[in-house]
Amino acid sequence: MRAAPPSPAGAVRALPQAAAALVLVLMLLVIVRLPWAGDLGMHAATVQRLRHSLSNPGNPLVDADTPSPYYSPWMLLLGCLARITSLSVFDVLRIGAVVGLGLLVTGVWRYVRTLSAHRAAPALAILSLVFLWGPLLFNWSGFLGLNSLALTVSYPSVLALGLSFHFWAWLTRALRDETRWGVWLGLGLLWGLILLCHQFTGVVASLGALAMVIAARPGRTVLLRLGAALALGVVLLWLWPYYDFFSLFSAGADLEAIHRPLYDDLAGRFGLVLLGVVALGLRWRRDRWDPLVLFFVLGALVFAAGGLTGHYSWGRALPAVLIPAQLAAALEAVSAGKRAVRVGWACVLGAALAVGAWAQAGTLGYVVGRDALPGAVAAKYRTPWVGYxxxxxxxxxxxxxxxxxxxxxxxxxxxxxxxxxxxxxxxxxxxxxxxxxxxxxxxxxxxxxxxxxxxxxxxxxxxxxxxxxxxxxxxxxxxxxxxxxxxxxxx
Incomplete structure (x- = not known):
């Protein structure tokens, strides 16, 4: 008996999954090349120092015996890997990139599953996170645009974002169900681990967690366990031996100038995210306590406060604005009420994703090289650093x-x-x-x-x-x- 051919609706639902799979394959090929730009040298130097001394690595860049916030639990693990193998630091960073990418993809899948049971929702979420940005290219660690992700995939920020999505999924389920003390204490340790691995992403993770707690409006028992989790996370931050985490609160003045560009050309860099803002408005009409809406509001308040007060390093909270909007845009295509509305929204979202994908098409050059790209795509390619x-x-x-x-x-x-x-x-x-x-x-x-x-x-x-x-x-x-x-x- 011959199997029935797939229905047109089923084929359409499979499109996001196929596109997301292609993005994942592209990122794996990028990791093989590991294009050099931005902070890659800092992270490679950190692994170098830990490879030679786990107990007293010193400053990663200069010959001085000082602590460094780059000595995170994740980099310590990579340093141990470099120490016990003959792998170069760049091969170790490639392994770290594969792990970070895997945690990111599975984390997005798990968190989106707490928001929608639709089969296409996780794939649409991944596509929105990497393509729903703007017509101008924007690269910065902790930001998930495809080109930015290609250049930072081996950074601790990608691993921390992956852990953040897992953290939000775990927290959401803990708030919904009767959960044991051990689960809450594990959440506290994971929160502290994210903050140690990448402090700015830790702020984004914290804002998302706060939004989810507010949306759940938990009772006294849950708040007690949440307080214990928070206390355990703080203890982990306090005990970490490689640097004083809490001294970073007084270091913001030294970081403001380099973060000032985060407030430039917002429309060009993030204009497509406005579609997600519309989706958040629709979600708010349906549920005044929607966690994505609260997440967006908290992120927007921190980002705006940084711009108004000159604390430009607070601009690193911008992913707390972008991520909920991008997820909302993806979810609206599968959760809007009437079928005609969902179809219309899916068409608009598909067009926006196509614009975003075209803006970042130069990312292909990190796999095949500029010479193999068509002229229009090659014009979007940014040559990586050569190295020393x-x-x-x-x-x-x-x-x-x-x-x-x-x-x-x-x-x-x-x-x-x-x-x-x-x-x-x-x-x-x-x-x-x-x-x-x-x-x-x-x-x-x-x-x-x-x-x-x-x-x-x-x-x-x-x-x-x-x-x-x-x-x-x-x-x-x-x-x-x-x-x-x-x-x-x-x-």
Missing amino acids: QWITPWVKYGDVVMARTFPSRQIPAYGPYTVAPGYPDVFLPDAGRRDAAVTRYFAAGTSAEGRRAILREYGVRWVVGGRSSAEPWLRQVATGPGEQVLYEVDR
């Missing part, structure tokens, strides 16, 4: 290199230190002095003796610069991309 592996035959682990800011964001990934950190470091007390020393060294008016004094002060053995950096006491050893030159300091 060309210095590794000479520069060894623990050597100090004098370099400007951009190479200082990559060189520590291979094991050396730089004079000044390539990224803001709130735990490095002389960071400003180190930055000034690098600026002074490369300034045209600095004397030869002044340069040598800086090199002696910081124990510099190598200099990475251009041809203009040549000095009689520097021996040219190698040349790299962009006419860069590696010099050895003649001691």
Whole structure:
């Protein structure tokens, strides 16, 4: 007996699942290439330090004995993996990326299942999270646009977001059902773990959790258990030995300038999310205590407060605005009342997703390269950083290199230190002095003796610069991309 052909409705329902599967395959292929941009060097350097010393890794970027918020439980686990294997730090980060991506996909699936039983809902949610952004490309860790995810998939922020979705799913079910004390204590530990792995994503996870608690309006017994979970999470934060988590609350002033761009060009970067805002309005009409609506409101309040008060680092709470809106847009296509309304909404959502996918089409270049892309797509491709592996035959682990800011964001990934950190470091007390020393060294008016004094002060053995950096006491050893030159300091 021949099987009946699939119905047109069934084929349409399968489209989101097939598209989400293609996105997942694309991300796995991206992980193989692991394009370098942004903070990848910081995370590779963190693994390097933990590989060499689990108990006292020191500063990841400069030769100083300071704590660092990058020494999270997740990076500690990756450091242990690097320590017991012969894998390079980049291979270890690839493994971490696969784990983080897996947690993200399964976390979205589990949380969306608490909101809708429709088979297509998780796939639509994944597509909305990666494509429902805006016509302008936007990349930042902790943000789930496809291009941003491709560049940050090995970062702790992706793992923390995956854990956050699992946390929300677990919390939602705990609030609905009679749950044992052990479950609540586990939730508290997971909350603390997310905050330790990526502090900004931990804020987003906390806002989502608060929204879910408010929406559930729990009784006294549940509040008691929730308080115990919160207390256990705080204890974990307090006991973590690698850095003082609570000292980060006083470090915001050092982070405001680099987060100011989060408030620029909101319409161009996130305009398609307005469809989700409409969906949230429809959900609010149906249920004044809808958790996604409350999540959105809390995130919007924090984001707006940051912009109004100049605390631009609060802009990292923006995913707490975007995620509920993107999920609401996806869910409306399967949960709106009348079939005609659902079909109409699905068509609008499909068009918005197509626009968002086209804006991020350059992500394909991280798999096939620019030359294999059609001209219109190649124009959207952003070339990854080249890297500094060309210095590794000479520069060894623990050597100090004098370099400007951009190479200082990559060189520590291979094991050396730089004079000044390539990224803001709130735990490095002389960071400003180190930055000034690098600026002074490369300034045209600095004397030869002044340069040598800086090199002696910081124990510099190598200099990475251009041809203009040549000095009689520097021996040219190698040349790299962009006419860069590696010099050895003649001691």
